Amino acid sequence: MQVGFIGLGNMGSAIARNLIKAGHAVTVYNRTLAKAEALKGEGAAVARRPAEAARGAVVITMLADDAAVEAAVFDADGILGALSSGAVHVSMSTISVALSQRLAAAHAKAGQTYVAAPVFGRPEAAAAAKLFIAAAGPAKAIATCQPLFDAIGQRTFVIAEEPVKATLVKLSGNFLIAAIIESLSEAVALTRKAGIDPKTYIEFLTNTLFAAPIFKTYGGLIAAEQYSPAGFAAPLGLKDVRLALAAAEAQQVPMPIASLVRDHLLTVIAQGGADLDWSALGQLAARNAGLPVK
Numbered sequence: 174m175q176v177g178f179i180g181l182g183n184m185g186s187a188i189a190r191n192l193i194k195a196g197h198a199v200t201v202y203n204r205t206l207a208k209a210e211a212l213k214g215e216g217a218a219v220a221r222r223p224a225e226a227a228r229g230a231v232v233i234t235m236l237a238d239d240a241a242v243e244a245a246v247f248d249a250d251g252i253l254g255a256l257s258s259g260a261v262h263v264s265m266s267t268i269s270v271a272l273s274q275r276l277a278a279a280h281a282k283a284g285q286t287y288v289a290a291p292v293f294g295r296p297e298a299a300a301a302a303k304l305f306i307a308a309a310g311p312a313k314a315i316a317t318c319q320p321l322f323d324a325i326g327q328r329t330f331v332i333a334e335e336p337v338k339a340t341l342v343k344l345s346g347n348f349l350i351a352a353i354i355e356s357l358s359e360a361v362a363l364t365r366k367a368g369i370d371p372k373t374y375i376e377f378l379t380n381t382l383f384a385a386p387i388f389k390t391y392g393g394l395i396a397a398e399q400y401s402p403a404g405f406a407a408p409l410g411l412k413d414v415r416l417a418l419a420a421a422e423a424q425q426v427p428m429p430i431a432s433l434v435r436d437h438l439l440t441v442i443a444q445g446g447a448d449l450d451w452s453a454l455g456q457l458a459a460r461n462a463g464l465p466v467k
């Protein structure tokens with residue numbers, strides 16, 4: 174399939190690579206051209222503007238945040254003005270509910286289709302084509318995109334016809350991950366201060382009642398105090414918890430744990446941890462407990 178791909182960060186580069194490997198004709202765009210050029214040797218065509226990547230049946234965006242997606246779609250040389258009638262924009266970024274609604278309306282007005290398909294899984298999962306995709310949009314558009322989803326993920330869950338519902342599934346899921354990282358951080362600080370080896374502790378948890386991938390991944394990172402390089406940087410985690418809180422406020426749903434985690438992520442960043450993984454909540458909990466940190 175002729176497909177455009179915009180945003181070649183930690184996640185996007187791996188996803189675009191898997192689309193190429195699966196035999197799709199991929200045109201890539203990235204703000205920093207070098208990252209796009211790096212995929213040339215693997216068979217990608219390189220676009221100089223987002224509009225040039227939006228000439229096929231589908232264009233995918235995997236950009237950092239709302240501001241980046243807004244620029245790529247609504248700017249003069251953006252997707253909206255270039256995508257042909259009937260073509261599909263798939264947004265895989267974790268963005269706000271408000272922007273997801275705006276995108277659905279703008280694409281519909283232009284005779285185009287918007288699909289929200291945020292993903293679960295870190296860059297390692299993206300590289301291994303093992304992402305989980307939460308997709309929402311018109312059934313016909315999801316069917317068009319399914320071969321692309323199959324090339325990058327292990328399973329696609331169709332949430333609903335309204336794209337915004339997948340956006341909310343993603344935001345609520347990331348809130349849950351953040352809450353688990355915070356809880357693990359506090360539990361590890363408590364046991365570590367009492368002289369229990371963190372690796373032994375996590376080994377016990379994840380082989381008994383807490384055998385889920387989230388506990389294994391983040392328990393391992395916290396026990397090893399391995400917060401760099403970031404697979405998912407603290408500012409992106411803060412963004413997602415903030416967006417979950419905004420969605421919650423719009424629906425009058427109090428989320429006190431989300432509020433606490435927001436402040437702790439902000440503390441990590443304020444104390445110089447902007448380049449650290451969001452699991453650096455573990456470092457903050459250790460520091461707050463008066464423990465030495467690496």
Ligand code: NAD
Pocket residue numbers: 180181182183184185203204205235236237238240241244265266267268292293294295296404405406409413
């Ligand atoms: P990243 O920071 O590595 O890459 C972000 C990309 O956005 C880069 O290509 C950058 O050039 C581009 N960008 C940023 N601001 C821009 C702007 N104003 N204009 C144009 N381009 C701009 O981020 P990532 O880890 O690849 O994450 C991408 C998206 O996927 C985010 O929404 C993130 O929340 C989500 N996500 C990340 C993970 C993860 O574990 N890293 C997992 C699931 C979802």
